[in-house]
Amino acid sequence: MDRPLRILIIEDSEEDAELLLLALRRAGYELLYERVETPAAMDAALAKQAWDVIVSDYTMPNFSGPAALRQLKESGRDLPFIIVSGSIGEETAVETMRLGAHDYILKGNLTRLAPAIERELREAQIRCRRKQAEEETRLLQSITLAVSEAKDLRSALEVALRKVGEASGWILGQAWVPRSDVALLQCSPAVFSSAPGLESFRKWSEGLSFPPGVEIPGLAWSGKKPVWLRDITAGSDSPRAQIAREVGLRTGVGIPVLAADEVVAVMEFFAREPRKEDERLIEIISSAAIQLGSVIQRKRSEEKLKYMAYYDLLTDLPNRAHLRDLLRETTTAGAPEGGRLSLLCLDLNHFREVNDALGRNLGDSLLQQIGPRLKSVLGGADTVARLGADEFAVVLPGINQEDAISVACKILKAMEAHFVVGALALEIGVSIGIALYPDHGEEADTLMQAADAAMYVAKQSDNGYAVYVPERDQPNPRRLALIGELRRAIEDNQLFPHYQPKINIKTGRIIGVETLIRWQHPHFGLIPPDQFIMMAEQTGLIKPLTYWVLNAALCQCEQWRRQGLTIPVAVNLSARNLQDSQLPERVSELLQKSGVEPDQLALEITESIIMADPQRAMEILTDLSEMGIRLSIDDFGTGYSSLGYLKKLPVDEVKIDKSFVREMASNQDDIVIVRSTIDLAHNLGLEVVAEGVENQETLSRLAALGCDAAQGYFISRPVAAANLPRWLNETACLKGWRV
Numbered sequence: 224m225d226r227p228l229r230i231l232i233i234e235d236s237e238e239d240a241e242l243l244l245l246a247l248r249r250a251g252y253e254l255l256y257e258r259v260e261t262p263a264a265m266d267a268a269l270a271k272q273a274w275d276v277i278v279s280d281y282t283m284p285n286f287s288g289p290a291a292l293r294q295l296k297e298s299g300r301d302l303p304f305i306i307v308s309g310s311i312g313e314e315t316a317v318e319t320m321r322l323g324a325h326d327y328i329l330k331g332n333l334t335r336l337a338p339a340i341e342r343e344l345r346e347a348q349i350r351c352r353r354k355q356a357e358e359e360t361r362l363l364q365s366i367t368l369a370v371s372e373a374k375d376l377r378s379a380l381e382v383a384l385r386k387v388g389e390a391s392g393w394i395l396g397q398a399w400v401p402r403s404d405v406a407l408l409q410c411s412p413a414v415f416s417s418a419p420g421l422e423s424f425r426k427w428s429e430g431l432s433f434p435p436g437v438e439i440p441g442l443a444w445s446g447k448k449p450v451w452l453r454d455i456t457a458g459s460d461s462p463r464a465q466i467a468r469e470v471g472l473r474t475g476v477g478i479p480v481l482a483a484d485e486v487v488a489v490m491e492f493f494a495r496e497p498r499k500e501d502e503r504l505i506e507i508i509s510s511a512a513i514q515l516g517s518v519i520q521r522k523r524s525e526e527k528l529k530y531m532a533y534y535d536l537l538t539d540l541p542n543r544a545h546l547r548d549l550l551r552e553t554t555t556a557g558a559p560e561g562g563r564l565s566l567l568c569l570d571l572n573h574f575r576e577v578n579d580a581l582g583r584n585l586g587d588s589l590l591q592q593i594g595p596r597l598k599s600v601l602g603g604a605d606t607v608a609r610l611g612a613d614e615f616a617v618v619l620p621g622i623n624q625e626d627a628i629s630v631a632c633k634i635l636k637a638m639e640a641h642f643v644v645g646a647l648a649l650e651i652g653v654s655i656g657i658a659l660y661p662d663h664g665e666e667a668d669t670l671m672q673a674a675d676a677a678m679y680v681a682k683q684s685d686n687g688y689a690v691y692v693p694e695r696d697q698p699n700p701r702r703l704a705l706i707g708e709l710r711r712a713i714e715d716n717q718l719f720p721h722y723q724p725k726i727n728i729k730t731g732r733i734i735g736v737e738t739l740i741r742w743q744h745p746h747f748g749l750i751p752p753d754q755f756i757m758m759a760e761q762t763g764l765i766k767p768l769t770y771w772v773l774n775a776a777l778c779q780c781e782q783w784r785r786q787g788l789t790i791p792v793a794v795n796l797s798a799r800n801l802q803d804s805q806l807p808e809r810v811s812e813l814l815q816k817s818g819v820e821p822d823q824l825a826l827e828i829t830e831s832i833i834m835a836d837p838q839r840a841m842e843i844l845t846d847l848s849e850m851g852i853r854l855s856i857d858d859f860g861t862g863y864s865s866l867g868y869l870k871k872l873p874v875d876e877v878k879i880d881k882s883f884v885r886e887m888a889s890n891q892d893d894i895v896i897v898r899s900t901i902d903l904a905h906n907l908g909l910e911v912v913a914e915g916v917e918n919q920e921t922l923s924r925l926a927a928l929g930c931d932a933a934q935g936y937f938i939s940r941p942v943a944a945a946n947l948p949r950w951l952n953e954t955a956c957l958k959g960w961r962v
Contacts, residue, residue, distance in 0.1 A: 227255040228340070231268055233279035233291050234307075235260040239330060243278060243307060250337030261285050262294055269298055275347075276340055281308035281319070281327075292323055301350060303343035307336065359507050362390050366511050370518045376400070380413035380480075380488055383515045387508055393492035394418040395472070397428055399440040400488045407432040408440050408489060418495070424470045427463065438463065440489045443477035447486060449509060450477040451500040455493075467493075474498040476505070480512045482520040521906055524899040536892050537587055540594045541608040546616055549606060550667035553620070554660060564660040565627035567617040568674035569597075569634070570682065572652035574613035577644075585644050589651065592642050600633040616674070624659055624690060631655045631688040654681040655688040663691045708744070709755055709764050713771050718742050720775050721941035722792070724950070724960075725912060725934040728926045731960045733951070735791035735825060737934065738776040739941045740768075756797075765797045770809060777817035777824065779944050784819075786948070788962055793825035795857065801828065802839060807846040814850075821851035827878065829857045841872065848873035855912070859900060870907055877904045881915020881935065888920045898928050905929065 228247065234240045240258045247254060259265045260283055268274075277295065281288040288306045295304060306319055306327040316327045325346070326339045366386050373379035384396035396415035399408040409432045414425060435445035438461075442450040455475040456468040467473075472493045480488040490512060533545040541549070553564060571593070578586035593615055597607045606618040617634070619627055634655060641648040656678025664670040673691040681689035712718055722736035742750040759765040776792040783790050800806055814821055826847060833840045833856070848854055859877040883896045897913070904911045913925050916935030925933055938960075942950055951962065 227253040229273065229275045230254060230256045230340075231265075231274045231277045232256055232258045233260065233265060233277065233283075233286065233288070234258055235280065235283040235285070239280070239307075239309075242330070242333060243336065246333040246336050247340070252337065262290065265291060265294060266298075269295075269300065274302060275344060276303045276305065278305050278307050278336075278340075281306050281315070288319060288324070289322055292319075296323060301347065301354075303340065303347050305336070305339055305343065307333075355503075358390070359510065362386060362507070363510055363514050367514045367518060370515055376488070376519065377411060377413045379515060379519065380411060380490070381415065383480075383511055384413060384415035384490060384492075387490070387511050388415045388417060388492060391492070391504055391508065393476075393494055395421050395425070395493040397425065397491050398488050399433070399444070399491065401444075401486070402432065407434055408444055411488065421470055421472075424466050424472060427466050431463070439475050439477035439491055443479045443489045443491075444486050447479050447481065447484075449479070449505045451505065452476070453497050453499060471495045476508070478505075478508045478512045480516045480519070482516045482523065487516065487519055521903070524903045524906075527895070527899045528903060531896055535609040536896070538591055538594050538609050540615075541606060543608070543610045546606070546608040546610065546618070547667050547671065549618060550670060553618075554665060554667060554670070563621060563623055565619040565622040565624070565630075566658045566660070566670050566674045567619065567627065567631060567634070568610070568656040568658070568671070568678040569615040569617065570654050570678050571613040571615075572654060572682070574651065577649065577651070581644065581647070585647075589642055589644050589649065592644075596637055596640075596642075597634060600637045601630070616671075624657070624662075627657050627659065628688065628690070631657060635687045653687065654678055656681050656691065657688060658691045663693070705744075705747075705750070705755060705758060709758060710767070712742055712744070713764070713767055717744065718768075718771065719943070720772065720779070721943055722779070722947060723934060723941040724939045724947075724955070725793075725932050726938055726960050728922065728930055728933050731958075733790065733955065733960055733962050734932055735793055736947070737793045737827070737941075738772055738795075740772055760797055760799060763799070765799045766803060769794070769796065769800050770813070773810065773813050774817070777813055777819045780819050780823055781817045782944075783947075788948075788951075789823075790947075790962060791823045791825060791853075793827055793853075793855065795827045801833070801843050804843070806843055807850065810847065810852070811850060822853065825853040825855055825875075827855045827857040833872070845873050858914075859904075874909065876910040876912055876931075878912040878914050878934075879930075884913045884915040884921060884925075884935070885917060887924050888918070894924070894928075897925070897930070901928050901930055 230247070232240050232243060234243070237258070244254060244256060257268050259268050265286075277291070279288045279291045288308070292304055295302060303325050304323065306316075306324050307330055308327065309330045319327055325343045328335050328339060366383055369382040369386065370379040373382055380398040380400075384398060387393070388396040393415075394417050398411040398413040400411045401407075402409050410428045410430075416425065433441035433444075435441050439450050439452060439455070452475045454473050456464045456473065467475075472495060474494040474497055476492050478490045478492075479486045480490060490508070492508070533541060533548070535542045550564075550566070574586070574589075577589060590609070590613070594607050594609070597615065597617060598605075601607065601617065601619075604620055608616045608618070610616055617630070619630060622630065635653065638651065638653045641650050643649075656674045656676065658664065658670050658673035658677060660670055663673040673693075677689045677691040680692075681687060719741055721739045721741060723739060724733050725735050725737065726732065727734050740752055740756075742752075742755055744750050756765070756768075759768045773794050776794050780790065780792045796806075803809075810824075810826075814824065828840075828844070833844075844854055853876070854872075854874040856872075856874055856877045858880040877900065879897055879900050883893045883900075886893045887897060901911050910931040912932040912934060913921075913930050914934050916922050916925065916933040916937050918937050921935075922933055922937060939950055939954065955961065
């Protein structure tokens with residue numbers, strides 16, 4: 224010990240006290256002590272200074288060891304308490320220990336005193352550290368919980384400032400945040416104050432901005448590490464130091480709040496007394512800042528994903544999902560202004576030629592100019608959306624057919640002006656389809672289909688626009704033939720599955736295959752799924768089709784198992800499947816029939832399918848999950864699911880849509896989207912599979928981002944079951960992938 228041992232002796236005999244002190248001095252202790260023999264004297268001694276240990280006699284005329292022990296407990300202090308008595312029986316000693324004494328020693332055996340004190344001092348340090356750790360854990364947990372519930376950054380900072388200030392004894396806490404141009408730090412409205420007389424310093428701070436490296440906030444910002452100044456007024460004549468001196472502030476500390484290595488705020492705390500730099504205290508505040516930064520990062524990821532779900536990232540316009548949602552809300556509530564609404568579907572003429580000739584970057588530049596051009600001729604209540612590629616839509620509330628045609632003509636006129644793309648001036652025409660609510664449809668999807676059909680008619684007309692005419696929208700003969708023959712195809716086994724492998728990025732193990740269906744038509748040849756899956760949905764054949772695919776996949780899974788290959792299979796479900804209350808029972812029957820264990824089957828569902836009927840989806844998915852079947856959200860990021868609802872779903876993984884993965888090597892926005900999705904999914908305890916991996920660079924980037932698994936042409940194209948063993952032995956083996 225680098226200072227005297229501070230020992231409080233409760234003893235009525237001066238001679239016995241001197242014997243205690245002599246035994247401790249012989250053991251090498253330098254002592255600072257006081258002897259008391261009454262309760263009042265003990266209270267006064269405890270209030271006067273801090274003590275390392277208390278040594279007490281058991282029986283005294285005006286006091287006793289047990290009474291002193293109770294008094295110590297009532298004071299709230301945790302100090303080693305040792306009984307030293309001339310005569311104490313074993314039962315009395317045991318009872319004393321039960322009351323809280325740490326040891327008892329006979330006065331005739333004082334050689335035990337020094338080792339006992341040394342031991343109890345160590346134990347006291349351990350208890351103190353444990354208590355500190357528990358208090359710090361509770362503090363961090365309370366900060367995390369409170370900040371998670373905060374509605375914005377200011378509220379989150381106020382919570383953190385208050386909790387850290389109260390726990391650490393600071394009298395003033397304030398926050399600094401980067402300006403929108405990230406050139407200066409400005410004072411945030413978030414503040415914590417626990418003492419009077421600080422208003423002038425706070426008011427002065429509100430008008431300040433600091434560049435990197437200036438004052439405590441600027442130093443913490445630029446260095447990305449804590450800054451501690453024992454006396455902020457020493458050697459400084461700055462106005463800030465002068466006001467700090469006037470209000471009595473001395474020690475200041477700045478702690479950066481980082482979210483993904485970006486300083487999003489600096490918390491600054493002050494005390495009136497000079498404080499030496501305290502590494503432990505810095506560690507506590509820094510831990511709180513880390514928790515705050517983590518929550519802010521998570522909230523940013525959630526906000527980014529919410530934005531991704533409803534907006535087109537290239538144009539910042541509402542996307543197809545947002546438009547569908549808007550139409551559903553409007554048509555459900557009844558369209559405004561007389562119950563009418565017009566939907567315009569627009570397609571750029573010859574955009575593909577522009578894209579091919581000038582490249583994607585200039586093509587994107589052109590697409591970014593469409594929204595502002597359309598808005599220039601529309602009213603404030605009208606909505607412009609990008610549906611995808613070169614398709615846009617306009618919602619006109621309260622507009623009848625005549626007015627909708629008038630707006631379409633204004634758009635056609637506005638689009639006649641050339642667009643400046645790079646060094647070129649381009650003229651881009653547009654074709655407009657018009658559909659009216661409720662004349663051409665009372666549901667969002669019907670209305671969108673009608674506007675889309677009218678747009679294709681407009682492409683063939685000279686007007687540039689066309690109003691939907693139901694009589695024109697007739698199915699073509701080939702589609703009619705396919706609808707009639709799809710049921711026979713299911714029954715006659717004209718369908719056949721292909722399987723696309725998925726690998727664990729970290730281990731290289733093949734963790735399963737996705738089942739993809741094909742149709743070998745006797746007359747039309749090979750028909751891709753996008754040409755008959757939608758027909759199956761519309762005609763009700765999706766139910767028998769899904770069960771056919773499930774049965775085929777499970778039988779193949781069992782056949783592989785008999786060949787010594789453990790390869791789980793995944794099957795896609797449709798919206799109608801999640802409306803089928805018998806689905807869990809039928810899946811159970813197929814599992815029993817095939818002999819496949821439930822954990823070898825995964826079912827993939829898209830976000831939009833889940834949100835079509837959330838309550839029914841939750842019930843069905845819960846039943847399937849309880850059977851031990853893995854559940855996956857497919858095409859994640861392209862739908863519009865509620866993140867709050869997503870947390871409740873019994874799913875095991877999300878699959879990032881290939882549209883975000885394919886361009887990761889060249890598109891920074893896609894990297895941000897993928898990273899945010901991975902972070903969010905991992906925070907929710909879900910695994911992440913990336914679809915559309917087409918090269919090694921993309922796979923390496925996914926590995927660096929912590930993605931769990933990958934699927935795509937770089938790994939393998941979909942292959943027939945008979946060809947999978949060959950792929951395993953050749954391609955997979957060469958790349959180090961294995962079952």
